[in-house]
Amino acid sequence: MSTRDSNGTTLINHWQLGVPVSRGPVFTRSLLLLAALAALALALAAVRFFSPLGPFSGMNDAYAWGIWKTFNVMTLTALGSGPLALGLAAWVFNRQRLHVVMRTALVSGFLFYSTGLLALGFDVGRPWNFYSALLPWRWNSESAMLEISICMPLYAAVFLSFEILPLVLERVYYTGNEQARTILRTIAPVIRKIYPFFIVGAYVIPLMHQSSLGGLLLLAGTKINPLWQSPVMPLLYLIAAGLCGLSFMIVLLLIVCLRYRRPLDVGVLNELATLLAWVCCGFLVVRFADLLWRHQLKAAFAFDRMSFLFLLESALIMIPAIAFRMRVMRETPRGLLNLAALACLGGMLYRFVPTSITFMPARSTSYFPSLPELIMAIGYIALGIVAFVVAVNFFAVLPGDSSSWDHTFRRIALFRKASKHGTSASAD
Amino acid sequence: MSTLINRRQALRSMMGLGSALTALAVPEPMTAATEEHPAHPVAPHNVVAMLFDSTICTGCKACMPACNEANGLAPDTLLSGGIWDMPTDLNAQTKNIIQLYQEPQGNGFAYVKRQCMHCLDPACVSGCPFGSLKKADWGAVTWNSSLCIGCRYCEVACPFEVPKFQWDSWNPKIVKCEFCYDQRLKKDLQPACTAACPTGAVIFGKRVDLLSQAKDRIAAAPDKYFENRAYGEHEAGGTQVLYLSAVAFEKIGLPKLSSVSLGHYATKVTSVIYKWLAGPLLMAGVLGFAIKKNWDRHETERIKHEEETGFPDQL
């Protein structure tokens, strides 16, 4: 089944389909700790709902956007663009092999988006007026903010949820009774009928709002350092989304496979790394061409604070772009993990700094997130991790070998240790 | 009142996502119109303006309580220990402020009045998602509490850092000078601040008139005024508040800005892509074509595979 390469590091296997994790306790101590953190964040969010923003956050009129927007939304939804990047590669560019990791991408992407939207929901000051989203005649169609505030929830609530639906239905199919199966057998063809139409929407919509996140910053004009402020920001934000999405997928797959002792599929990871290298190159070409065109290259190499930040960001993206050309880097877990993590950090840095470090209003005050702000930002991430762990344990998310799974699922029973081999709920 | 503004709004709603349907109902000639956000917007001749001459202002601050009173704002007494209005900057209870600039060396000084600039093509209006901020009659930029979601994009967008957010309120409002639109303009009164000014340092009038008056003052006293020009004629595409100053504009807190309006900069590409939703629809068509092809192939393989294994394939 699995073999070792000459270094004894790589386990070669073939991922064939999503296989749930069926061994080991689900709610380990560290997971409970994360769940506690998430609960604390949600409790704070509830308090925030009845409290003004001022005492809650370090935000002020000059830095009107805090980390909930600049990190949880601007940065983390880039990591959540895995379904977009992988989906385009798999369905549009026909990279068949990547279908098997789609589910991992979908679940993680959905969680990034939904926790980001949660953050956004407690960040806006007058959420009760948001019903205007349903009244098109109120839309200011030229506003990037409108595009984001409508497209993002739409994408997560309709398109991503629809793409994830088969995961849930599959569990019901294998664990439910005969009646449920009959129903599912009749609706499955319907889902398959509309699926291709939905995925068209599922790619067009994030293409729109991921670029609009960059478009948002155009209006900030000279407040953003000229190394970042550029008319191509929407394009770069989009490419960075692809870059973060792909690199985060590699990192995530490696981490969960390590954690759950799953064999790796070098072929798939290799392909992801190749794609990532191309996206990194594309990003750098656009980035440098833009600087050249705007006569900012000199400032980029001025070796002051901003220039170092820029060089760091570019180096983080350039190293994987070059190193992934080497086969050995694409085929050893360590090379993959390190390089993908670098690219991911580089992409995140690009998505984060224009609204934070390089955002310099003239009447500059300073901003540093307050403690509740930080706890909430981290807590939302913890919530995402907890949900992800639960999902991989109870649904067939992570890629695996088809012979390692007999179509049974863990029983949904909180805090009870699952038996050594996967238990079948249908055996009840 | 102004057909121009209505026309602008009609055009804008046609441009995008929002009202593709409305657009179908609108006669053809209206749609073949000028650019929504020209780089250098031309002021309609009926828009009003303020002209502030820093060389006349004595710093009496009569305009500040007048503004507070007209707008029902409580004085900001934080620094004065509860005694009198003493804001340090525009803030959630200050729509208008007189600030003092002092030369670091020497004893030169100048006063500057700050409030919303009522840009001809305001960045805040371009960004506001549900049109809470809008360019109302006479070009006044107003805020509507029932449309604002509190996203604070206007604060990020405004190049003059004018809109302020009520951080301490559960029902936070965006606070900014609205040219006394509801309180006074609509009643045919001039704004409270210009009415209160005893020296004529800040005056109210039509923008065309005030601009030519500023130019007359410059011509009458060559080299008295910094750069021999009025700030606001071209800044950020032009504003409806004009400044004359003997001191460098940047020193008194008027930022150096390009003459291209931010709305033009931000929408010149997207307005083409999103016009009639053509870009996204085209993209959907192209992607749909490729997906359909690959989907069909995938389905044939799936059916074969399901027959082999006896289990339904995963989607």
Ligand code: SF4
């Ligand atoms: S100065 Fe700022 S708030 Fe006032 S109209 Fe211009 S962009 Fe809007």
Ligand code: SF4
């Ligand atoms: S905070 Fe309110 S007024 Fe400002 S941009 Fe957002 S919705 Fe518009």
Ligand code: SF4
């Ligand atoms: S126009 Fe009205 S709101 Fe604006 S500064 Fe003058 S008094 Fe205040």
